[in-house]
Amino acid sequence: MTLDAHIVCTLGRLNLDIELVAKPGEVVALLGPNGTGKTTVFRCLAGLLPLEAGHITLGDECLDDPVANVFVVPDRRPVAVVFQDYLLFPNLTALENVAFGLRARGVPKNDARARAATWLDRVGLADHASHRPRSLSGGQAQRVALARALATEPRLLLLDEPLSALDAGARSDVRRDLRRHLATFDGVRLLVTHDPVDAYALADRVIILEAGRVVQSGTLADVTARPRSRYIADLIGANLLTGMGDHGIITTTTGGRIFSADSIDGPTFAVIQPHSVALYPTAPEGSPRNVWAVTVADIDRQADRVRVRLDGSVPLVAEITASALDALTLRPGDTVWASVKATEITTYPA
């Protein structure tokens, strides 16, 4: 029962073109900044938005294929969604919310209510059955939404930002519960999040989206070890530079030259940790081969550390100590020399 999807869809200015494979037993997270099409992917999978091209196949059942003229309407798909703010029906009790999907499928009322009660019990809310959504806490509402989705016995479960509607205090508990409940579901599990902490806690594998494209996929450890997108680089606070390698000399897209200890050729990513960047008021002498004249763009003091954003042929963020900043007397607009040892630069093919 593998999900195999190629989603092509235009929404406003966003051109979505994403290939996605998820196997039963693994939890896959779509991770990326806001506005990269994560929720649109879910709407396509759930059938709320038809594909323009590509296909969605779940197991041996085709759900959407514009070329073959196949489109299964949302209520006939074995797909359940836990929506971002849960969207519990305000006029129904918790129990009626959970029973909704069964009633919609024609299960008799008493039978549906009995099964819904079992599901509520399973998420630990048996004594909240008669509560209306407005009297539930965020975490409880999320569990009702999960029970409501699972009660229809879907083969694909989609969770859209399952924790973003909660305040920080409730998050860690709910995250732990959610992880436990997800483990009991044996279908394909897919979640959308912009929070890497959620992805790390809940998912076995992440797919990084940027501007409607998949930029990277793998475990979160793999992805952060070798970031291939600005988003992940920013997340771990590293400098990510792209360029063309030629025997270990990388010419960046901004026109700078980087000497690497690795002998690398072709399109290349280079990662430089901010604390490896040293700053000098005048051109330094000695072993570093990477020395660039740069302009101070911005200075951000954080306690005893200072992050200095530098513009130039090799744009960088340097992290120095507050005392070093005082010694250099830096101000935005000043020209300084930035230096990085070749051995401090991680490179890998783009």
Place this chain on the structure above:
Amino acid sequence: MTATAPGRPVAARRRVGRERLPVPASILAFVAIAFFALPFVGLLWKAPWSDAWSIFTSHGSLTALRLSLYCSLWATVLAVVFGVPLAWLLARVSFPGRGLVRALCTLSMVLPPVVAGVALFYSLGRRGLFGQYLDRWFGITLPFTTTGVIVAQTFVAMPFLILTVEAAFRQQDTRFEDAARTLGGSRWYVFRRVTLPAIRPGLIAGAVLAWARALGEFGATITFAGNFPGRTQTMPLLIYLANETNPDEAIVLSLLLVAISLGVLVGLRDRFLGGTPQTV
């Protein structure tokens, strides 16, 4: 919390934390209230209370009242049956000329009712553009019949329902419908269990407004359906006629209509007429 210390009423009032009502606005609002209340005071003052019961229970007025209720309720039912799908179309489906369609379907609300009656007469009358075929093919005659009254009332009353329900559809968060679809609800099931409960306040308000408009309908009815006691003579028509010949009867029947309408408006809670849907 009234100011008891003489000479310091303003300070005392300020301490309560309330600002004084703006005087000019209060005066204008009071004039408006009086403007609405005085005519009814006039009616009550002139009412022949000793004869009221016999006038009310007379054959003519009971017949007119029964006809008024019958026709206005039918008009309301028709307005709901046709108006809700139309409001849904206007709110949810984007098509070229939507603004024009909306204007056309609510035109009869702002038109003088007599004009609506004349227009109905020349389209659905026995020799009207479409009415002649209704007569020839189906044997249906609308003018000067009770059905004609219902048609005239529906024509002028439905726009109130359309506009109110359209607003309710627009204010609704359609993501709840999406959620219901993913749970396996067909479009009709979702409409019944999710959409309808969400627009219910708007639907009730719209139906009541339409019903009130139909109950008070005069111009289109008398132009299109005439004034036949027992068949097309509704309360407003009877009152108009009585006012010329038997003013006491007109006053009593007017008060009756006022009482019915006021009862319905008071019975409706503010939220139904305020147009704001229940929040989550």
